[in-house]
Amino acid sequence: MDDRISLLPNETICHILSFLPTEDVYATSVLSKRWIPLYLSVPTLDIDDKRFVSSGKSYSNFMMMVCATLFAQMVPRYIEKKIGLRKVRISLYGGVEPSLFEKSLTAVAERGMEHLDLLLIVPQSPCYILSFRNLVVLKLKVISFREFPITIDLASLKILHLFRVYFKERWYLAEFLNGCPILEEIEAKDLSLKYDWGFHEQKGKFKKMHECGFHEHKEKFKKLPNLVKANLINLVPFYFTPPLTALCNVQFLRLEEVYDRAVFSNLTHLELVFGTTGADWYMVYGMLNDCPNLQNFVFDKPPLSESFDAGWYEQMELRVVPKCFSSQFRKCTIKNYRYEFGFVKYIMQNSTSLRCMALYTPASLDDPFEKLEILNELFSIRERTSTYEIVFI
Structure with a gap:
């Protein structure tokens, strides 16, 4: 049988390989001499050790492949030919030599990497990624920033996702976002910032925080003028997340806590998510009042007791309608x-x-008679107008 795939141009073969996991791409190098250099010309890198572990194969062999692939990014002939990776996804729960990882990733970034999706369990903070100015998409998972660079240059970044990212100092997050001048989308989940006020074993550290302007850092969140979408869920402590004034240009906003006020003139979609403690109705009213052009509102809450709704209508009926x-x-x-x-x-x-x-x-409401009673109450209100529908599930 003829090997028609090998007859294709290198660019076409590399495009096909870009849809495969890196371990499969790496395996094609044994097909023939012609295929040996091709795996290093694929414009994507997709490494996930959890996927490899589930296959039952040798983890040591997998890590040898990872190291070989990373090391190849620093080979002079690839650097000279500007053979680069546009999209890199690396998820490593196992160890990798930090110096090798930093040098190889930096080499890839210098050749125009635009998309980086990184989950990396290492003791060192990967601060070097905050100077990859060609990045358009950055997704960080399970990463700790225990130190921070003096300057951050993410001049091209438009999409930022942070999942289970830890910042040792509270002002790190402000500096991070301030280094993303054209950011369009931010998603942060299970984000944690330092909770205490700087009382460490070494007394000089607390003094140093004030000398560097701790309270000033809190106010240094700059407005993100291009931001379109923001999704901030389960941030600890929530009151030190970006102030709403920094997010005020968004069109889509999803929040778990409302911690201050801002006017959202462009906002058309708002989702408020509440935990087991319930919501402050004045807070809900305030958010609705601050969104003059709102079109869709989602009120996401867990099943709660009857006291949750106590007095809403009485509290708000005399207020100005949003x-x-x-x-x-x-x-x-x-x-x-x-x-x-x-x-x-x-x-x-x-x-x-x-x-x-x-x-x-909620699933716990399985009484059909109670549901019918609720539905009758809703339709009794609807009698005033027939311009909208009621969806009740």
Whole structure:
């Protein structure tokens, strides 16, 4: 049988290989002499040791492949020919020599790497990645920044995802975001910042924090003018996350805690997520009032007791109706709906542009008679107008 694949141009073969895991790409080097250099010309790198461990093969052989691939990025002939990787995804729970990793990744970045997805368990902080100015997409997972560079240059970065990232000092996050001047999307989940106020074993460290301007750093979050989407969930401590004024240009916003105020003139989609302690209704009202052009609102909460909704309508009925209710407001979604009747009634009676009220009951609500009673209450409000539908699940 003819080997038609080998007859294809190198560029075509490399494009095909770019969709495969790196270990499979590496294996093609044994096919023939022609294939030996091709795996190093593939524009992507996809290394995941969890995937390899599940295959039951030798982990030591896998790490040899990883080291060989990383080392090859520093070979002079590849550097001279500008053979680079546009997209790199590396997920390593096992150890890798930090110096080798830094040098190889830096060499790739210097040749135009645009997408980096990194999960790396190493004691050293990978601060060098914060100077990769060609990056457009940066996704960091399970990484600790226990030290920080003086300057950060992510001039091309548009998408930033942080998952289980730890910052030793609180002002690190501010400096991080300030180094991303054209950022369009940020997603942060399980982010943690230093909780204490700087009382360490060495007394001089606390003094040093004040000398470098600890309180000044807190205020150094700059406005992100190009930001379109922000998703901030489970940040600890939540009150030291980016101030809402830095995010005020977004069109899509998902928050677990509302920790300050800002006017969101461009916001059309808002999701508020609450934990077991419930939500402060004044906080919910404040957010709605700060979003004059809101179109979609998602109220995401766990199943709670009846006291959760106590007094909403009485507390808010005398207040000014949020401007968004009379402009472009189209859909309201409440997850785990059960005792929020006052809130729903407030929206249904005050929104002149509402098109859909979607209510999703918790799994624990399995009584059909109770559901029917709730539905009858909702339709009793709807009688005033027939311009919107009610979705009740």
